[in-house]
Amino acid sequence: MADKKGPAARAPGKKPRPANAGRERQATRQARARAETDGRVPQTQKAYEAIKLRILNNVLPPGSQALEQELAAALGMSRTPVREAMMRLASEGLVAVRPRHGMRVLPISVADMAEIYEILTELEATAARAIAARGPTPAEIKGLEDAVAEMDKALCGDDLAAWAAADERFHKLLAAYAGNKRLQAIVDTFFDQTHRARMLTLKLRPRPTRSNDDHRALVAAIRSRDPGAAHRIHHEHRVRNGRMLVELLGRLGLNQL
Amino acid sequence: MADKKGPAARAPGKKPRPANAGRERQATRQARARAETDGRVPQTQKAYEAIKLRILNNVLPPGSQALEQELAAALGMSRTPVREAMMRLASEGLVAVRPRHGMRVLPISVADMAEIYEILTELEATAARAIAARGPTPAEIKGLEDAVAEMDKALCGDDLAAWAAADERFHKLLAAYAGNKRLQAIVDTFFDQTHRARMLTLKLRPRPTRSNDDHRALVAAIRSRDPGAAHRIHHEHRVRNGRMLVELLGRLGLNQL
DNA sequence: TGTCGGAATTACGTATACATTATTGCACGC
DNA sequence: GCGTGCAATAATGTATACGTAATTCCGACA
Secondary structure, eight states, X not given: OOOOOSSOOOOTTSOOSOSOTTOXXXXXXXXXXXXXXXXXXXXHHHHHHHHHHHHHTTSSOTTOEXXXXXXXXXHTSOHHHHHHHHHHHHHTTSEEEETTTEEEEOOOOHHHHHHHHHHHHHHHHHHXXXXXXXXXXXXXHHHHHHHHHHHHHHHHTTOHHHHHHHHHHHHHHHHHHTTOHHHHHHHHHHXXXXXXXXXXXXXXXXXXXXXXXXXXXXXXXXXXXXHHHHHHHHHHHHHHHHHHHHHHHHHHTOOOX | OOOSOOSOOOOTTSOOSOSOTTOOOTHHHHHHHHHHHOOOOOHHHHHHHHHHHHHHTTSSOTTOEEOHHHHHHHHTSOHHHXXXXXXXXXXXXXXXXXXXXXXXXXXXXXXXHHHHHHHHHHHHHHHXXXXXXXXXXHHHHHHHHHHHHHHHHHHHTTOHHHHHHHHHHHHHHHHHHTTOHHHHHHHHHHHHHHHHHXXXXXXXXXXXXXXXXXXXXXXXXXXXXXXXXXXXXXXXXXXXXXXXXXXXXHHHTOOBO
């Protein structure tokens, strides 16, 4: 790589800054204090969150396209942060960016759902096993139990949206408690990716009574520190649910959503 | 064009472009032809590849820092594409970007290795099971066998670097053949993340004879379409190797590399 | 002597400008 | 009539400009 720039283009390895590493003086103090109170949020993140929210809530439905400039104008910022947000969303699989066509919100196909469920099945079951193996804290038990209780309550009241929210909370807690940040990140990302599909099928699928039971059983297994049972219960839960969903979508002829 | 959108900033949902969706005329022909021959690579990708290569090969060792401007100067481009590349590398876990300190190449700790191996163990074993379940094609069998043969050859010749390359090829093929793009992407990303550590421990660990045997056995299980065996063999292989590595690093006191 | 406060500088986040390249509309030939 | 080539236009990729926030440097003070 003959990058010209004449004299001694210094190798990026040799840090040219005056040797002051590891030296953060107290000027940071006020800065830190400010950062805590100051709710300042970078434009890039605002763009990311705004666009993601619109996608998850179907304001930007799958298949819809948008140009950088349109989004920038709509969000009242320049193209730069929008562009960065789009790249991030693309890496998360929510949108695709085709060079001159703007971003396109990606529809989820049945095949996509199958891929995602295959991964979630394994990773969540692994998480369940890990929690049971190390022994859960009381707070964790409570977190999971509360989520299940909320699922029960929602189901009694026939509030499917609330049930879905609680179910999502349960799954995300499970991933969080496993203590594997990377696993958690993957699970969270894929959950977002399937959000739309879950919301849609919510009213088309049979009442998810079984899910509540499964989760209750899982909590019991975790509480009694039985890694094998925890893994098995949740793995089966996920496989069963995945199959049901794929079969349901296939039956309804919905393979783009 | 007074695009300051004073009145009625149009909602991003209503695509304002003239209704010409699904209309790509033959003008694309020459463009496509050009794109194939033209080796034109966007700066952003050049930056990404260049920086990633330097990280994987320890030219930018873990812990080293670099500013956007430095990298831009070194690569002969502006800050913009460098910045985009950095964001991508950060999302892949290779670097961290602290607001005023530039990017820092992330060291891999023993805990990180444990996290990554936990995930790879599950996902690769799942891949193995999936391939066995659907029945491998002859080409796939050949691909895997060739990789194993190369591992054997390298081990005979005591060429550890070649062994590592072949081993990596085997694992990546496994992930690729599973037919789950997302799974493949995750495995590839984490492989890159542990590249440095594997290269380092290569000479410190016992000769990896066992790995070759494990992989041979896995190919046999896949060939005979035994999903259970395929999963078990590879899962055990990964668990064993992961434990060995973590124990080795712990014993040597290397927990940042 | 060591710590503090403030000015200068720096690095970044964002906006804007510019060049390139792809797509569209249209005139033209078969 | 339909497909083709060319000019116009638009959208992107990249570079540059600019304001802000943070860090460093430096002099004063306890």
